[in-house]
Amino acid sequence: MAALMENTLLPDPGDVERTGAINALLSLLVDESKTELTGPSGAVAPLPDEVRSVLLTVVRALASGSAVTVEPRRTVLTTQEAAEILSVSRPTLVRLLEGGQIPYTTPGRHRRVELAEVLKYQQRLRKDRNAALADLGHSAPDGTDVGFVATR
Numbered sequence: 001m002a003a004l005m006e007n008t009l010l011p012d013p014g015d016v017e018r019t020g021a022i023n024a025l026l027s028l029l030v031d032e033s034k035t036e037l038t039g040p041s042g043a044v045a046p047l048p049d050e051v052r053s054v055l056l057t058v059v060r061a062l063a064s065g066s067a068v069t070v071e072p073r074r075t076v077l078t079t080q081e082a083a084e085i086l087s088v089s090r091p092t093l094v095r096l097l098e099g100g101q102i103p104y105t106t107p108g109r110h111r112r113v114e115l116a117e118v119l120k121y122q123q124r125l126r127k128d129r130n131a132a133l134a135d136l137g138h139s140a141p142d143g144t145d146v147g148f149v150a151t152r
Helices: 002-006 013-028 049-063 079-086 090-098 115-138
Strands: 036-038 044-046
Touching: 079 090, 079 115
Parallel strands: none
Antiparallel strands: 036 044
């Protein structure tokens, strides 16, 4: 819980103007291929696309009044960590691993899962659910179109 509090940024209602200016600047940089940060001493460092994207997401969230939590993650996870990301129990995750749904390694006695693989599985699951909802919503049992479309 302490880590959550340390890594959570709350919006400052009195700082809307500055947050809006930063948001506007970062929005201009979305399509820029070369962005740099300049420090107070004049030192310049390139800003990777991933960092620019995270900054943009954080500033937009703060500008809209949402709190933001930034939490570092390792790229190789335990089964418990992977299960928590997917919001499933560890035994359920182990069944997914053993069923070939998510690749894993066993470097010693314990299974390890790549974060990228967990996120790919999560995205694939979301896509499948949305497709099923869209199919379900487009036709009623009698064949008539009901006009429901999944948005996420």
